[in-house]
Amino acid sequence: MPSTRMGLRWLGFPSFAALLAACSGGDLGSPEGNDGGGSGDTTSVVTGSGGAAPMPAAGATSGGATSSGATSSGATSGGATSGGATSGGATSGGATSGSGGDATTGSGGAGELDPDTITAPEGKIPNTPMPANKINLPRNNWRDGLVSPTLEAGHHQNQPIVINGYVQGAGNAEIVFYDIADPTNPKMLSRIQSPGFDPKGGPKGVGEAESHQTSVARYGDKFYQVTTSGTGVDIWDVTDARAPRHVRLVRLQGINYGDFTDSVWGMYWQGSVIYVGGTNTGLHILDAADPEDVKFVKKIPTSQFGGVSAGPLWAVGNTLVITTPKDNGGIATMDISDPMNPVALDFIAPSKSYICGLYGKHVYVQSPLRVWDVLTDPTDIGSANSPVATLPDSAFRAKGYPAGSEYMSFSDGYMFLGHLRPDAGVSKINVRDINRMSIESRVWGRLEFTNGDDQFSIPVGSLVVLADDELPYRGMVIAAHSMEPDTTPPAVDTVLPKSGATGLPRKSRIGLSLTDNVEIATVHHGSFIVRPMGGQQVKGTFGVYMGIVNFDPDEDLMPNTTYEIVLPKGGVKDLVGNGIAAEFKSTFTTGP
Template sequence: MTAPFPRTLRPSPLPVGLGALRRGRGRALLPWLAPVWCLACGGEDPIEHGNTDAACRAAPPAPSAFTPMSGPGGPTQSFSEAPASTPCAFLDGGEHDTDHHNTGFMLDGYLVMPLVPEWGDGVISVFDFSDACAPKALHHERALAIRETHATGVSTHAGRHMVVAHLQGLSFWDMSEVTRPARVADLVLPGVFYPDAYARVVMSLFWQAPYVYVAGSDNGLYVVDATDPANPTLVTQYRFEVPLRAGGIFAVGNLLVVTAAEGSRVALLDISDPAAPQPIPGGTFEVTDEAGVPRDVYHSHVNGDKLLFARKGGGGGLIIYDIKDPSRPTYLGGNSPPHSNGGYVYLKDDRAFVGDSSFASVFDIKDPARVTLEHTFYLQSVDPPKESPGDLDTLLPIGNVVIASSDENNRSQEHPSGDVADRASQVFAMDAAPDTLGPIVTMVNPPDGAQGVARTSRVGITLSEFVELGSVFAGSFHVVKQGCQGPLQGHYSGQEGILSFWPKEPLEANTTYEVVVPAGGIIDVNGNPTRAAFRASFTTGE
C-alpha cells in the first residue's frame, strides 16, 4: 500500500536556472502597476541561455516537429442528431469508482479522468476516446489519498507529470506512460485538513512549472516549488487581507487570478516575483450581476482577457467579466437559466459549458454582452428513469462531444446504488461533424506592448480550446530576443487552454522580447493545428 503522506515541509530552493537569487528593486509586469519587489539573477545554471550569439542565430524548430501523440486522440465520428438528447456512452472507473465524478483532460492522445469523491479513495482512469460512443477503458489506477479533483496541472519540465489535490495537500504523478499513472510524491500543506470539506482543503491548483499555485480555501494561497516533482517543497503561504475562500486559481504569465468558492470575492495578483504574490490595486472586487447585485459563484475559468464564473444559487448560469486591465475589472454580461445552480465552467471556441446541478448549459458567448443559452443537457438515470438525477456540475467539451459528469451518486430507496450508478459520466453529441477547427491565441501576458516588465517574468497565453501539451515546445510557442531567431530555453506547462513558459534564465534588462506562436504548430485534442500565427512583444525594465 502506498504511504499517503510521505513528505515533510522544509524551506524551498528557487527554481532550476534562476541561480543564486537575491531580491532587487524592479518595475512590475505591466505599465499600470506600481513598482514591486522582484527577483534578480546570479546565473548559476550552466544550461545555454537563449541570448548567446549562437542561440540568437539558430532558427527555431519547425512548428510541427514535435513527437506524435501515443494515443489515438479525440473523437472523429459524425452524428445525425446534435446536440443529442440522450447519451451515447457512459464512462465508468471500475470496481473502485464511487460514481462521484468531476473533470478530465486529454493527454498524449488519451482521456484521463481522476474519479474521486471529496473524501478520497477513488481511481485515475484512462480511456481511448477516439470513438466517443464506444470508449475503451485502458487502465484504472487506485488513488487512495487524492480528493475530488477540480483542476489538474501538467508539466513537461522534468519528464511528464501531473499534480492533483490531496486530502492534506498535493499529489504528484508520473505520466510518462499515460496509460500507467504512477504516484511519485505527496506534499502535506500546513493547515490543510479533511474532513473539513470546504474551509481547510485544497480546492484547486495551477501548475505554472516549476511553481504550483494552490487555492487553499480559508487557508489562502500556497506557493509550491515542484522543480523536482518527487521532492516538492513549500515556498510561501499567502493570506488575503480581505477574507476570500480561495476556490479557483489561474496563472497567465505574471497575472494570478483567485476566485471564491461559494462566495463573490475575486483577487487579481501580480506574480512577476513568482514567490511573492502582490495584490493589484483595484483588482480585488465582488462579482455582480447586470443589476450590480453581488452574486456567489462556485468556480471559474480564465480565457481571452475574460473571467468566466459559474454562478451559484439564486439562479445559476454564467457571468463574464473583462480583466484586460486587471486594475479595473468590468462586468460584461451573463445568463441565468431558471432553476440553475452553477458548478464548473469551461470554454471552447465561442461557447461556455456550465454544469448547473440539475442540468448543464451551453452558452453562446460570441458577444459577451449578449450571452444566449444554446442548449441544455440532462443526465440519464438508471431504470426507472428519474428527473434530474445526480448533481451535474461538470460539462467538459472534447471535440464534437461533451462529457456530462455528476459528483453525487444520489443513493435512494429507489436507487440503492445511486441513480447514476456506473454512469456518473455520460457522453453526448454536441456537433454533428467532427471538430476540424484549430486553436487560436486569445490572450497573452505580459500584454502586447507592455513596458517595464520584470526580468523574472513568465509568459502565458490562452487558446480558444484545450490543447495537447505534447505539441507545445520551442517550435510551436517561443519567446525570442528582438533581432534574434533562436528561442529562449525554459519550462512548458499547461491546463485548461492556458499555456505557460518560464525562462530558464532571467530576461535581460531594457530589452524587447517577442512572443511567437506560429500557424500549424500547437494542436487541439483532435490534432487540428493552430490556424493563425500570433506575435506580441514586451520590453523589460532594469
C-alpha cells in the first residue's frame, strides 16, 4: 500500500599532444496514436569536417527504409533473436563474438552465441591521458580545457549519449551521430530529423522538444531508441550510425511542445514496454513488443502516484522510479511487476528542484544537491525533509564556483553537475561515499557566450562531452576532466529482483544499476545471462540508459522456479571498453 506519510584505447594517434596543442585556444566557434514516419525523413551524411553540415534536400531517405511494417534484419514482433543479421552493415570494425574477452561459451548451460552476434561496438571512444594544463583550470583559462572545436553550431542539443561506439546528440526531434575517435577532429556520421520536427510548433510558437532523457533497446542485433518529440516520442532504428532510420512518431495526448508542463521529460525503454514521463499529463505506457510498431496502451494520471509530475524516470527490474521536471519537487516509486499496470509504492515531495538523476540506488535532486535511497526499499523511500545526504550550495561558493545547477551525469563514483549561464560547464563531484560528497574539480564550458549553457554532459574516458540548449543554439564541445585514462571496470551496485528474493511474478523483468555507463553493443545473451538453475538460457530483449540495464524475457517465466542471473567476467563493458572485473551472480525464485 502507498505510504500514509505523504498520502501515500583509443587508436593512439602518435601526434595527439601536438593536436591538443594546436586545438588549445583555437576557433570554437488529439487521441493518442501513431504517425508513420518512414517517408520524408532527412539524413545528412558527412565524412570530412566535424563541423555542422547542411541538411540535404527534402525527401532524401535514410537507408531507404520506411516504417510501414519494415522488419529489416530479422527484427520480429516478439522481439528477439540473438545473432540475427545486422542492419546497414553495422558490424564493421570487428564486432564479432568473443571480442574483448566475453565469456560466451561453456558457461554452465548458457550455450554458444551465434558467431555473427555483435559483442563489441563498431566505433571507438578515446581513452588517453590528458595534459595537466587542461585539467581543473581557473575560469580565465577556460579555453585551454577544451579538446574539440564546436560541433553542431546552430543546432539544438541536449543530453548526449554513446551508442555502438559513437557519440549522439539529440534535441528538437533531431538526432546526430559523431565519431570522436580523434577528439580533436570529430567526424559527423549522420543527422536526421523526425517528420514531427517543427521549430515553431506548439501554442507558444517556440518548438520546444528538449531531449532531457533518452533510452536504447536491443532486439537481437538491432538497436532502437526512443527520444522526445514535440507532440510525443520518436522511435528510431539506430543500428547503423551512418544511416539511422526514423521508425515512428507516437503522439501522446496532452503533449504539445510544452516546457515543464504538456511535455515529455523522461523515458525508459525496458524491452517490450516503454515508460514515458509526460509531466502533468502523467505516465504514458507504450507497447514495444514489435519495435517497428510501437503503440500507446494507456496513461496513468499523476494522482495515482502522489501527484508527482512525471519527469525523468528509470525502470529497474520490477520497480519504476519517477522524478519531477523543473519547477516541481517529487519522487515516486511504482511496482511494475505487471508492466502494463503499475501500482504506486511510495512517494515524497521534496522542495522544488530542477531535475533529478538516478545513480546506483540513489536519486540525486538539485539544487541544492540532496540524495534519497529509492531502491533498497522502494516501498519506503524516506521523508521529504530528510535526505540521506546533502551537499549545500555553500560548498560550491567556498571554491568560487556557481551554486546554481540543472543537469547531471555520472561515471565511476563521480557526478558531473551542470551549471547555469554565464558560468557554463560542470563540477566534478566525488559521490562514492554520499555522506562525504566533495567537489573535486571544475570543467568550464565555452565562456565566450554570455548565455552559454554547456551543462548537459556525458563522461567518456578522460574526456567529457558537453552540450548546450540555449538560443542561439551552440551544439556540443568536448573537454578534458582527468589526466588519467579510465581503467575502472563497471560493477553492479544494485540488482532487482534482489538476490534470494522469492515469490516473484512470472512477468518479472531483471534490472541492474551499475557504477558506470554501459555500451549497449556489449549487452547481449553472452554477457547478460538469465536461466533456470541448471537449465537453458532465457531469450529476450535488453534496455539501456546510462548505467541502468534491463532484461525483458520474451515469454513469462516458469512458476515456482529458481533463476540465476550471470554476468560473465569481462562481458558487459563501459563506454571505453573496461569489462566487469569478476563474474556476477544472483538468484531469485518465482511464485505459483
